[in-house]
Amino acid sequence: MKIICEELFNQAVEHAEKTNDPSLQFCLDRFRCWENNPNVKCEIIIYADSAPFSFGFTQEYENGNTGLIGGLLYHGNPDESFAVQITPKIGWQIHT
Template identity: 45%
Template sequence: EQNPHHPCQIELYRDFAPYSFLFKERYPDGSLGVVGGLVYHGCPDRSCCFIDRPFHGWATHT
């Protein structure tokens, strides 16, 4: 993030679900901000995430 008053880095990680990834917002002091994932819900849905209604596409999970 380019905020000079509160800079952070976004770390990306592999997820086991196809076409999905995890992310962490990390600050210079080592603390974390938002942690979550961008998860693809396909057919069949192999994400193992809870969703209210089945759909095809990406959803954020934090």
């Protein structure tokens, strides 16, 4: 996993730890599963988003192709992610 925005990412990790919110780690674990798929190797690249504690991501394959592009979005209170949740809750979610 490549994190382009380390300072912002570290702030999100600190917020998750401070609020006892496991959803960020759950999302990162899902990304690691994608990267470790033995059939299709890829790297997840995480970059800054405009919403607080939120990020965009790109899935890049070994052959140079791009897979999924989406967001690792934080739904806070108020929610500034500009994304729809079917069942609203506070925390991080992967959106594609």
